[in-house]
Amino acid sequence: MIHLVNIIWLILLAGGFLAAFLTGEVEQTTQAAFDSASYAVELGLGLIGIYTLWLGLMRVAEKAGLIKAFSKKIAPVLRLLFPEIPASSQAMGAMSMNIIANVLGLGNAATPLGLNAMKELQKLNHNRKSPSDAICLFSVINTSSIQLIPATVIALRNAAGSANATEITGTTLAATFCATVTGITAVLILRRLNRWRGKQ
Amino acid sequence: MIVIVEVLSRFAIPVFILFILGYGFYKKVAVYEVFLEGAREGFTTVIRILPYLVAMLVAIGVFRNSGAMELLFRFIAPLTNLLGIPAELLPLAFMRPLSGSASIGMLAELLKIHGPDSYLGRTASTMIGSTETTLYTASIYLGSVGIRDTRYILIAGLLSDLIGFLSSIVICTLIFGR
Numbered sequence: 001m002i003h004l005v006n007i008i009w010l011i012l013l014a015g016g017f018l019a020a021f022l023t024g025e026v027e028q029t030t031q032a033a034f035d036s037a038s039y040a041v042e043l044g045l046g047l048i049g050i051y052t053l054w055l056g057l058m059r060v061a062e063k064a065g066l067i068k069a070f071s072k073k074i075a076p077v078l079r080l081l082f083p084e085i086p087a088s089s090q091a092m093g094a095m096s097m098n099i100i101a102n103v104l105g106l107g108n109a110a111t112p113l114g115l116n117a118m119k120e121l122q123k124l125n126h127n128r129k130s131p132s133d134a135i136c137l138f139s140v141i142n143t144s145s146i147q148l149i150p151a152t153v154i155a156l157r158n159a160a161g162s163a164n165a166t167e168i169t170g171t172t173l174a175a176t177f178c179a180t181v182t183g184i185t186a187v188l189i190l191r192r193l194n195r196w197r198g199k200q
Numbered sequence: 201m202i203v204i205v206e207v208l209s210r211f212a213i214p215v216f217i218l219f220i221l222g223y224g225f226y227k228k229v230a231v232y233e234v235f236l237e238g239a240r241e242g243f244t245t246v247i248r249i250l251p252y253l254v255a256m257l258v259a260i261g262v263f264r265n266s267g268a269m270e271l272l273f274r275f276i277a278p279l280t281n282l283l284g285i286p287a288e289l290l291p292l293a294f295m296r297p298l299s300g301s302a303s304i305g306m307l308a309e310l311l312k313i314h315g316p317d318s319y320l321g322r323t324a325s326t327m328i329g330s331t332e333t334t335l336y337t338a339s340i341y342l343g344s345v346g347i348r349d350t351r352y353i354l355i356a357g358l359l360s361d362l363i364g365f366l367s368s369i370v371i372c373t374l375i376f377g378r
Binding site: 104179 | 220221229246250312316345372
């Protein structure tokens with residue numbers, strides 16, 4: 001079975017080059033391919049510093065017992081979403097740190113903490129090639145925004161000379177809520193559907 | 201309100217770091233040594249996600265620079281017009297799941313052209329604030345643990361983005377008027 005990501009990737013690349021023949025932007029497109037590849041590595045090099053910093057700080061937080069304390073605070077919600085993950089496991093602690101960083105809008109901390117949680121979730125995953133139910137749900141929660149205050153957007157609006165840069169906070173929260181609930185519901189429905197299909 | 205947000209976004213990270221280190225020291229953790237222990241993983245994590253970064257960014261770069269995106273929008277504009285979705289917001293909605301920096305750049309441009317306090321400016325701001333870079337995030341998250349099978353993650357993530365966009369349009373129309 002071919003996964004969706006292959007199709008999306010192929011459409012972007014093949015569609016792009018085919019369109020380049022139509023629009024005549026062949027050289028520019030080829031250059032874009034090479035430039036993007038170099039940029040990806042540059043971006044990665046920049047990420048190494050940030051990831052190193054946050055993963056180091058997280059180890060300190062873990063040793064100090066902070067992660068356990070934090071995860072107890074949001075345990076009721078997480079336990080509801082991830083009943084198969086033991087409440088006192090490393091995975092639960094790592095997930096709660098990622099969710100706290102997301103909600104607080106600590107953008108560059110959220111991803112390294114999320115990858116840390118993925119590592120712990122993968123340790124509990126029996127089939128290492130295929131994402132477990134918990135990995136699927138955790139990934140989808142991270143692909144939808146759950147931050148309380150859209151700080152980046154507010155800063156952009158302020159820079160653009162808005163009379164009331166923060167007025168979109170309420171509408172953003174409402175839309176975020178709709179999007180996140182949709183994501184979680186979709187996971188729960190698709191999970192059932194897959195299991196039902198597997199049984200047939 | 202803007203002052204509170206500004207103070208929050210300026211102080212959130214330093215306070216967070218200070219709190220972790222201060223509390224660690226209070227709990228008699230060897231903060232420097234323990235920091236280094238954890239920090240070692242930063243390098244290997246990035247090396248693991250690098251191929252996924254290259255694959256995604258090259259595909260997005262080619263699609264954007266070839267003119268394929270404009271062709272696509274010319275093709276689907278009649279349909280979205282019928283649904284009352286402003287054509288100006290289509291590129292933003294399409295780019296959002298793919299690339300954070302590109303979609304933020306598009307938002308900045310929209311704010312400059314139409315003004316941050318216009319219907320389009322407010323709706324575009326809400327759209328960006330309420331969604332994430334789904335494809336990029338999913339590929340990095342799964343890539344970091346060596347999983348290539350995405351199961352239903354992308355369908356659920358993209359569906360969540362779609363509802364985020366549509367509800368942004370509906371909510372902004374209701375709250376701010378068109």
